[in-house]
Amino acid sequence: MTRRSLLPLALAGTAAAAAVALSLPPMSTDAVAASLLGGSGMTGKAAPxxxxxxxxxxxxPLKMEELRGKVVLVDFWTYTCINCLNALPYVKAWHEKYKDQGLVVVGVHSPEYEEEKSLAGLKDAISRLGITHPVAQDNDFKTWKSYSNRYWPALYLVDKQGKVVYTHFGEGAYQQTEAQIQALLKQPA
Known part of the structure; x- marks a missing residue:
């Protein structure tokens, strides 16, 4: 094949990609940056x-304003998400290791599928997975939306003054996240 014969294929592929991109909801600059760099538009803002x-x-029930003076790790997850399940041992370990030093881990269960909205099913999963930290059932995605979250799993670290200071989306960066937890715990309230 010559370059000229490949040109129509390349143009068709480009047109198809553009059509798909135009059908997606618009993304803010912060959302694009978060997608590309792993950051979040929430960083530096008061935790919702x-x-x-x-x-x-x-x-x-927990209230963010009542958690001032503590370091809070908000973990958006769902019990059928393999990436969430792969990250869960780290989240559980941080809860156990740092809960007496001022870390509060809050799992926010935002269901991906309809069957995950059952409280009985959620309680069963929490028991089966050995989760002992607080879990909020966010069936209507109201907390998810207040964080402008778009990912499972998603971690938001909140400092003792109530500001989001670190985010991580997806698996990985476990050492970096733990280092952030340790640094925040050392800061004065």
Whole structure:
């Protein structure tokens, strides 16, 4: 094949990609940066309240303003997400290791599928997975939306003053995340 005969194929592929891109919802500059760089438009902003929570498991209802003076790790997850399940041992270990030093881990369960909206199913998964930290059931994605979250798993670290200071989306960066937790715990309230 010559370059001239490949040109129509290349143009057709480009047109198809453009059509797909135009059908997607527009992304803000922050969302594009978050997608490309792993950052978040939430960094440096006050952590949103836990909004529209259906139920709490392993804890009475928590309020972000009542957690001031603590370091808070907000973990958006769902129990059928393999990436969430792969990250879960680290989240659980941080809870156990640092809970007595001022870390509060809050799992925000935002269901990917309809069957994950069942409180009984969520409680069963929490028991089966050995989760002991607080879990908020966010069936209507109100807390998810207040964080402008778009990913499972997603970690948001909140400092003692209530600001989001670190984010990570997806698996990995476990040493970096733990180093951030340790540094925040050392800071004065």
């Amino acid at each position: 309240a836990f909004a529209g929570i259906n139920s709490w498991v392993n804890s009475p």
